[in-house]
Amino acid sequence: GQTEPSMLNPKAIVRGFYRHVPRQNLFPIAKSVFNHPRLITNPFLLAATAISGSQMTEKQDSSNETNQEIQQQESKEEKSEKKTEEQGSQQNPSPPPLVREECQYLIIGGGAASHSAIEEIKKIDPKAQITLITEEPELAYQRPALSKDLWISPASDDLTSYEETETGKKKSIFFDQTVYDGVTIVFDCKVDDVDADKKQAYIMKQNRSIKFNKCLIATGSSPRNLVDKDNKPITLPESISQHVSKFKTIEDYKKLEQLTREEGKKILIVGGGWIGSELAVGVATRGKKTGTKVTQIFPEAGMLGEVFPEYLSKYATDVICNETGLETKSKVAITSVEQGENSNVKVTLSDNSTLEVDHIVVAVGTRPEVNLARNDLEIDERNGGIAVNHEMQTSRSDIYAAGDVVSFPSSLLGRRRVEFYDHARMSGKYAGYNMAGNRKSYLYQPSYIGDLGSLRYEAVGLIDNSLETVGVWEKPGSKKPVRRIKQASAPSASAPASSTNQEPKDGGNEASKKEETSDKNENVKMYSPNESQSEPQSHGQSVSESDSHPTKSDEQDSKAATSTESASAIEAGKSQDPFDPVTANKFEKGIVYYLKNDRIVGVLLWNFPDRVPEAKRALSSRKPYSDRTELRSVISFEEQD
Secondary structure, three states: OOOOOOOOOOHHHHHHHHOOOOOHHHHHHHHHHHHOOHHHHHHHHOOOOOOOHOOOOOOOOHHHHHHHHHHHHHHHHHHHHHHHHHOOOOOOOOOOOOOOOEEEEEEEEOOOHHHHHHHHHHHHHOOEEEEEEEEOOOOOOOOHHHHHHHHHHHOOOOOOOEOOOOOEEEEEEOOOOHHHHEEEEEOOOOOOEOOOOOOOEEEEHEEEEEEEEEEEEEOOOOOOOEOOOOOOOOOHHHHHOOOOEEOHHHHHHHHHHHOOOOOOOOOEOOOOOHHHHHHHHHHHHHHHHHOEEEEEEEOOOOOOOOOOOHHHHHHHHHHHHHHHHEEEEEEOEEEEEEEOOOEEEEEEEEOOOEEEEEEEOOOOEEEOOOOHHHOOOOOOOOOOEEOOOOOOOOOOOOEEEHHHEEEEEOOOOEEEOOOOOOOHHHHHHHHHHHHOOOOOOOOOEEEEEEEOOOOEEEEOOOOOOHHHHHEEEEEOOOOOOOOOOOOOOOEEEOOOOOOOOOOOHHHHHHHOHHHHHHHHOEEEEOOOOOOOOOOOOOOOOOOOOOOOOOOOOOOHHHHHEEEEEEHHHHOOOOOOOOOHHHHOOOOOOOOEEEEEEOEEEEEEEEOOOHHHHHHHHHHHHOOOOEEEEEEOOOOOOOOOO
16 A cells, blocks of 8 residues: 555554555554564565565464564665675665655654654644654653653563552553654664754765754753763773663663662662662662662762752761662762672772672763754853753754753743753743744743652752752651642643743742741751761661761851751750751751852752742742741741642
């Protein structure tokens, strides 16, 4: 039968044969298509599958025939490719005939941002001609699940689904794939350059180009390489390189998950950021059942030390190590990596200690994939990323960018680049909405939701340990729970005029209305440390608790003292209140405010669910807090109706 050039995703391919193949044969055909990604862009293999499928009514084991046809065709192709290489490959390869030479919308990158953009474009323009080019062999999926949900969920042979903690229901990590109906998809393919003047994208490996009317660059970011204590790249011997991996894709997860199934393995995770810490917790949690020993190292004082206040970073590290059996080493970096005597790898650290491990996972941050922008587009050299305006347009009007790769303007916080999943989804929506002919500004304030074992946190704005922080904490044992309220879901970009999509203008008024009530809550304590540097420290089941909290400067004492007791007295251990969170070293529920020029620029909600809208209002109010005690009343600890 005839197939439309745009029908390259599996569901569309099956529909293309629907009129010519008996219905009972469609399932085996679809299965073959999914099992052999090369069918997606190879019309000959696709035809072989269809022909084999049409013969299924005559032969019982036609799926084997299909596989034989595929294997024979692949073998012929491999021999042909080898012969061509031997002859010097003087002729240019022909592009796959089912891929359009030009399209209305070209989407580069197959992650969350591109999925949202395609969804939004099709809402406005259902007949849009869209081509998606992705370097991965998979359609879009939830990357956060790779370092969290999949590890916490019980181990199974299905490596792309997990059980939801609250409901126990099984959930796939893949997004809704019906969004791709009618979309031309090219898997395992890299775009090497984009010419903004000619409106062409170039694929050097295939010696071809694709013209477009509008283009979205959503190439995301790539993991950084392993570095030493001086931040210089570490060259790995051939015998060791196979035992060192990064962590970004489904394939990375599958390889690591398979390794943890082998009893008694020792895994080292390098990095104490968002991904490194969540992954360490997840693998250690799974490792308790398989005997896998996990060690995490980082240059900071504790997990997420670059974003959390030091006292909270140390507290979180202690809690997690006790819960999961994870071993950590703080304030250290790698000096050298070599072949181990009794293991695959021997790692020497900056404190002269050594570790013998079977595998190293590098999670030391990422860098934005900006190569496509280097010739014609503006790059933000300070923050990294492709510079865009409020409408997600680059410096060229018909080329847009979204997700981790962009540096976007914020009237509240200045130009910034974030790697939040929430940002990827929403920036993609706005980019798609505007690509389809609209003009709406991206004023959305993205948030981050994370889990470290039993600890849950949500972050909005600038979460940076280099900023001044003031913590407002509920006393341990006060037993005053906050009733969970349903958080408003992220709005569709088709209606960006909604107040939830824009920076609220009444946050200050609402906060001041709650001030009188919240000030009377004596179950709340404040903590505003100016952390000093401490010696390297290890955390784990056999290691003692972290050092006591250091005292802060006189200037902060005057700003952060509560009406009953100064924070410095609490830190020095002079508090007579056994329920004080600092004295008890027990931070169960609270809020950390990040301040710049006396204004709130970031909010961290610690085991304090469903208060992100209030945190966003606190940022948008722009109210100065020269008297730090006023921060107790910004977000109420009272029950919500």
